[in-house]
């Protein structure tokens with residue numbers, strides 16, 4: 001198959017969908033890979049490294065879309081890319097269709113095959129192509145929190161780990177999923193006193209078993225959170241209710257109970273945020289202050305560490321991409337249920353329920369498009 005890797009052109013997107021190591025795997029299996037010049041530069045991969053791995057470098061994005069049977073990307077195509085997408089072309093990337101009607105409409109009109117990273121799903125309902133970014137964001141949340149706790153940054157001026165004779169900081173982690181677990185591990189590793197709250201007792205039991213002694217687990221409810229915020233120096237929000245807006249676990253009135261200079265990092269901001277006073281910020285201007293409490297609410301945290309994020313993402317996407325290239329999307333999706341769940345729009349038909357529901361569009365069973373295509 002002919003694989004195309006365009007440069008990401010969405011604002012502030014520094015990741016790339018395929019590393020030179022990934023190119024080697026495709027080439028080894030007999031595929032041709034075309035990479036846009038400079039596509040890997042922001043992630044630390046040079047054109048020369050791609051060339052040495054066996055890719056052909058192309059000067060323009062038009063050439064990459066023009067030649068490829070499968071486009072591998074990171075973010076959804078933006079408007080200037082829509083006309084470049086060809087009928088039958090396979091696009092394997094994050095789409096987040098339900099949040100953009102224009103994108104959904106454009107992909108229907110282009111009659112492409114859209115396989116979305118975010119809906120590839122394992123039988124245990126986990127989302128293997130979202131996990132790596134949650135891991136990155138969870139770990140980064142502590143790093144960012146520690147930075148903004150410094151006095152010159154506006155924080156309380158407390159060191160997470162303390163020192164001999166001085167108590168460490170208190171870190172409160174809301175949600176003990178992927179983000180929360182990684183945050184708790186990082187904060188605990190730095191020596192902070194960590195409390196994780198979650199509504200799932202089995203999850204709390206598991207965390208209690210695996211976490212070090214300086215991590216406590218507590219059942220999540222309003223009363224408890226109200227108590228905990230009063231002693232917290234750093235609060236990290238990582239709750240998720242799949243398919244819904246995040247619940248506002250920290251209400252505006254709770255800010256008054258906190259110590260000035262407390263830092264709150266709302267990782268769940270991409271789902272609306274779990275603090276009532278959260279609104280999305282960018283890496284250019286990541287924080288704002290409400291009632292003396294610092295809010296960090298960057299919606300694409302992994303974008304700040306593109307080297308790590310690119311490798312983490314491609315480690316997860318590569319096996320799926322290789323299967324798609326090796327078997328073609330119809331066969332790969334027929335045989336692999338995880339990949340089949342990633343199909344969102346195929347030849348102008350919406351085959352993912354969440355997308356058809358979001359915009360009241362006709363829904364087509366995925367088996368229908370697979371069956372139809374298999375007989376063509």
Ligand SMILES: NC(=O)c1ccc[n+]([C@@H]2O[C@H](COP(=O)([O-])OP(=O)(O)OC[C@H]3O[C@@H](n4cnc5c(N)ncnc54)[C@H](O)[C@@H]3O)[C@@H](O)[C@H]2O)c1
Pocket residue numbers: 131133134135137174175176177178179180197198199200203220238239240241246247249266267268269270271298299300301302
């Ligand atoms: N800002 C970013 O750059 C960025 C990056 C990656 C992920 N995220 C977001 O971070 C959030 C968390 O992702 P995740 O992968 O850790 O999800 P996850 O499903 O692994 O974990 C969510 C946890 O929240 C818990 N929870 C739900 N309601 C709760 C409540 N009322 N109180 C306490 N806990 C509650 C769940 O039981 C679960 O353990 C998501 O919204 C995700 O989109 C943001």
